[in-house]
Each structure stands twice: as C-alpha cells, then as structure tokens.
Amino acid sequence: MWNKEIETMSRKDMQALQLRRLQATVKRVYNKVPFYRKKLDEAGITPDSIKTLEDIKKIPFTVKDDLRDNYPFGLFAVPMKNIVRIHASSGTTGKPTTVGYTAADLDMWSECVARLATMAGATADDTAQIAFGYGLFTGAFGLHYGLEKIGATVIPMSSGNTEKQIMIMQDYKSTILVSTPSYALYMAEVMEDLGVKKSDICLKVGLFGAEGSTEEMRAELEKRWGIIATENYGMSELIGPGVSGECIHKTGMHINEDFFIPEIINSETGEVLPEGEFGELVITTVSKEGIPLLRYRTKDITCLMYEPCPCGRTSVRMHKIQGRTDDMLIIRGVNVFPTQVESVLLGIEHISPHYQLVVTKNGYIDELKVVVELEDSSLLDSFSRLESLEKHIRHKLHVVLGIDAKVQLAEPKTIERSVGKAKRVIDLRGEKQK
Numbered sequence: 001m002w003n004k005e006i007e008t009m010s011r012k013d014m015q016a017l018q019l020r021r022l023q024a025t026v027k028r029v030y031n032k033v034p035f036y037r038k039k040l041d042e043a044g045i046t047p048d049s050i051k052t053l054e055d056i057k058k059i060p061f062t063v064k065d066d067l068r069d070n071y072p073f074g075l076f077a078v079p080m081k082n083i084v085r086i087h088a089s090s091g092t093t094g095k096p097t098t099v100g101y102t103a104a105d106l107d108m109w110s111e112c113v114a115r116l117a118t119m120a121g122a123t124a125d126d127t128a129q130i131a132f133g134y135g136l137f138t139g140a141f142g143l144h145y146g147l148e149k150i151g152a153t154v155i156p157m158s159s160g161n162t163e164k165q166i167m168i169m170q171d172y173k174s175t176i177l178v179s180t181p182s183y184a185l186y187m188a189e190v191m192e193d194l195g196v197k198k199s200d201i202c203l204k205v206g207l208f209g210a211e212g213s214t215e216e217m218r219a220e221l222e223k224r225w226g227i228i229a230t231e232n233y234g235m236s237e238l239i240g241p242g243v244s245g246e247c248i249h250k251t252g253m254h255i256n257e258d259f260f261i262p263e264i265i266n267s268e269t270g271e272v273l274p275e276g277e278f279g280e281l282v283i284t285t286v287s288k289e290g291i292p293l294l295r296y297r298t299k300d301i302t303c304l305m306y307e308p309c310p311c312g313r314t315s316v317r318m319h320k321i322q323g324r325t326d327d328m329l330i331i332r333g334v335n336v337f338p339t340q341v342e343s344v345l346l347g348i349e350h351i352s353p354h355y356q357l358v359v360t361k362n363g364y365i366d367e368l369k370v371v372v373e374l375e376d377s378s379l380l381d382s383f384s385r386l387e388s389l390e391k392h393i394r395h396k397l398h399v400v401l402g403i404d405a406k407v408q409l410a411e412p413k414t415i416e417r418s419v420g421k422a423k424r425v426i427d428l429r430g431e432k433q434k
C-alpha cells in the first residue's frame, strides 16, 4: 500500500476526517468564492450549518454549467499567484471547463495517483509508458507525476504515433501502459500488424481510464496484451485521474475518500440513493485549494460498494461507470448506453471490438444503427454467412436493449481508430435529414 494509514482507516476515523475537512472547505468557499457565498446564502446555509456528515445533503449541487458560466477562473478560491498549473476538460460534451492547481493540489494529485498505481501493482521497478495526450487534458500529467512519485521510470510518449509506441515499448522494455482502453486496443492491433508478439514485449499492467469500457473490453485487452488490465477514474473538475482506481482484485475502484466524498443521487429528483443503488455520482472535494467543488454532479452513472475488499483497503469502491448521463441515448423512449452495445458485440465471433452507434430520425421515429466491423475479410465473399451474422447480432442486441437496431457490417479496419477518447456515438437527430 502507498499510504497504509489512510487506505486502511476505520470508517469511523475516516468519517471524522471527512467531516473536519468538509467543514473547513465550506467555510473557505463561503468566504472566498462569491458564487458559493450567493448559492449557500440562497439555500439558507452558513458554514456553521454543517454539524455532521449527513448535513452535506443540505448543500446545493454544483453542475458543469456553473463552471462554464464562470469560465475561465471564476470559481477559483485562491489568488492567481497561488495557482501553479492550469488544466481543462477534454470538451467531450461541449465547451471545455478550466481548473487551477496550487502546489498543494499538485501534491495531493500525485498522492492519489501514487495510491492507484500501487494498488494496481506498480512499483519503483516499473517502466511506465504514458500514451495519454500531454496538454491541457489531465490524463498524462496526472499519471506522470503519480508514477514518478512511486519511483517508476516514466516515458512521456503522449498519444499517437502508434508504430513508434510499439518500438519504444520493445526497446525500453515498458512494463506499464497508460492510455484509454480504446487506444490500448488500437495499439494491440498495430502491434499485431507489425508482427510483434506479446511475448516480444515486457508489459505487465495496464492503467486504463478517461473513458468507459466494459468487462468484455477488459478481457479483450488482457488477452491481446497478456497483461492485468486495471481501470481508474477521474475528471478534470475534481482533480483529473486519481479520484479512484482498481486494485489487482478488480472489485471496483477504491475512492480516495480522504479527499473526495462520494454520494449517489437519482439524477432526475436529486434524491440521495441508498448504498448499492445505481445513480449519478456526486463528489465533494474536501482538501482542494485551487477550485474546491461542493456536491459536484459528475453525470457518470455508478454505485457505491462498502463491503471489504480482499486487498485490505477499507475505502468505499465505485462500480465501473455504466455511462454518462449525456451519453445515454433515448431511442423510441428506451434508454440505451453505448456500454450495453459493447457488451453484446464483444461476445460475438467474427467481428472486431470496434463499433459505432449512429442515431437518426425518420420522421418522428428514432432509429439506431450499429456499425460493426468484421474481424477479417474471410466472410466477405459469402453473402449468406454475412446475412446470418447480421441477423445474429441484431437478435442479441434486441435481447439486451429491448429495441430493434439496424446492423451494418463494415469491412475490416474501416471504423476510425482513436488515440484518446473514442467517439462511439454519432447522433444526427438534431440535424436535417434528407
């Protein structure tokens, strides 16, 4: 363990620590950030209102639009001279939001990543190849400093230049790969195309994150690379990667609760849900200085698990993200998450793990088309086999999604590969159809 005292703390002690930090955070933002002062005043809350952890429920939510409305630095709680780093969200769902870090925030961030890397099995003996893009995006810098902190040798490759990634991986004997799951999959494909075998490389562990993926995708990555694939979670608004991460038991992602208080809410009513129920993850940061966030709605759907983990850590764990509320497609009134489609497709033979969902409107009716890539060209000259494959996929999708989707089989390697976050949904419903 990287920080045994914190990572194995009793629930009672953790809650006491969280309460102290929560009270201090509310007091700080009330005094330093006009946005919060106004919001808390309107809700009739002062710092003294927070007497127990339960009182967190009295605090109004903060949402992404609050960051957008105060773009770029309006929610910062310290003067700019104390800010030593700026990052921004990737802008997956609109205008990017900006965040600032004090020196203490950077230390806290490295601590979080050091913990998640250690729990995934990384040590000072490892060589970590960082294939997240360096830049305003938090992924690369976050993993970079955390892995350096544990003493690993860091290779700041950045994303892209995939053939070179494979060469460096062989030459420098990388043992850890840091990337999105979709990029790791693409890299595996390039490795195979280059005739490099997994036995030619030394990779042991994958630290994957920044986008959703399924257990089926994990199995695929573990098989193709011959590694243990672990997952970690975070978002720029909260710190970047390091909010939570999986240990080698892969029982969900351990949350760094001394810095982040999690809650799960019903995203329609805002009501806090009981343990074990799925809903939107809400996080309050309790030690951040640059841009503390109270009850921030992440839009990510998960649940919290408090049962003990075989690794001995006592922290609460979050389930794999089922989807972002933004990503959820409503097709003819039925909710569909891209991850459900991924689970189906990855269990079917003869198709590759690359896919795309295209949504259109035919008059008033939503139509979902799933574009699926053939694994190789062997089926291409048999119409009947193609037809039966298509039928089979359509049937499986129907069973899981409960709606009828069109299936389009695409030739091998025709769906665009991503080197960062994969774009899996193309929603054309807002656009004019021919």
Ligand code: ADP
Pocket: 088, 089, 090, 091, 092, 093, 137, 138, 208, 209, 210, 211, 212, 213, 231, 232, 233, 234, 235, 236, 237, 298, 300, 320, 321, 324
């Ligand atoms: P953006 O919201 O523009 O993509 P970020 O780069 O800050 O900006 O990414 C944060 C988002 O990435 C999270 O809200 C979440 O949807 C997604 N994400 C990060 N890690 C994971 C993960 N392990 N599983 C699923 N989604 C993840």
Ligand code: ZN
Pocket: 247, 248, 249, 251, 254, 309, 310, 311, 312, 313
């Ligand atoms: Zn564990």
